[in-house]
Amino acid sequence: MLRISRLTDYATVLLAALAGEPAQLKTATALAEHTHIAAPTVSKILKQLQRAGLVVSTRGTHGGYQLARPPAQISAAAILDALEGPVTLTDCAAGEGHCDIEHTCQVARVWQRLNLAIRRSLHEVTLAQLAGIDAAPARFPALEREMRAATGRPPVRP
């Protein structure tokens, strides 16, 4: 849990490779060689990314793939959505609660809220940062401090 699927990880690596020279077309096989990911898998992922509008493809002899937007304009959330669709932390959340403890059970509510917080974080991470071509590294420094302020107590022990 709280895991990124391997294909999604591959996708970020492929996009990072494309982010190197955003203007240049790269073929699926070239990307496969460069990243050491199996060629059919690369193909499959690029098709999904194309459908999601993150890369544009050119067919024909000198065809290939390139980013649809500059790396700073592509968020990690967009990549995850492209590969895995919009995901929720739990499925109980949207369902009709048929457990006896509905009224006292905040569980689903809290998960959903946390889920939203995570999605927002993902939204702030850009491909430029993932690819390491952005001067400003991705940082999440104040999360802990903020959480503590919000919950009004010192951190509990694990």
Next chain:
Amino acid sequence: MLRISRLTDYATVLLAALAGEPAQLKTATALAEHTHIAAPTVSKILKQLQRAGLVVSTRGTHGGYQLARPPAQISAAAILDALEGPVTLTDCAAGEGHCDIEHTCQVARVWQRLNLAIRRSLHEVTLAQLAGIDAAPARFPALEREMRAATGRPPVRP
């Protein structure tokens, strides 16, 4: 992805039920009836929670389970760890990078950092909040604002 397994969700519900009257022993079957989770599954989960030290068990005729600590001292991170072990967002992270783009590829690094931020958030959420018996609701308000400050740019579009 970014999903909590159903068993982990069940575990939080069971713990929330136990958090109602922390002093009281509850049997596995009683919890099953109360939460509408299948009895063998409840049993299985409680065993795992016991091994992880989140609940204590008493055997014998009037045995049962109860929380090992007050609800405010049990974090969501501890629950996840108990059910799923310490999780990483990707496995590439700890491995020896054998892709050609190592030097320019920050992918693993960023994922790890995000993973850490999420874990810290989970660490701040207490069972008391999950169970709704705490006056202060779990909130993650400033995450977005903080991220924006950290990355120094306006939010990208999805």
Next chain:
DNA sequence: GCAAAATAGCACTAAAATGGTCCTACTTTT
């Protein structure tokens, strides 16, 4: 106009994680 080089889309298979069940052993109380 035809061949080559590329992507597009689909279906299918194999493997792994997940969820759930069952059975047997141990412990405490009556």
Next chain:
DNA sequence: AAAAGTAGGACCATTTTAGTGCTATTTTGC
């Protein structure tokens, strides 16, 4: 000794995930 409970492990079914293969379709170059 019996009953009520937990402990632990083996086991199976289902679903999800990862990967492969095949057949179009499009563009370039000769």
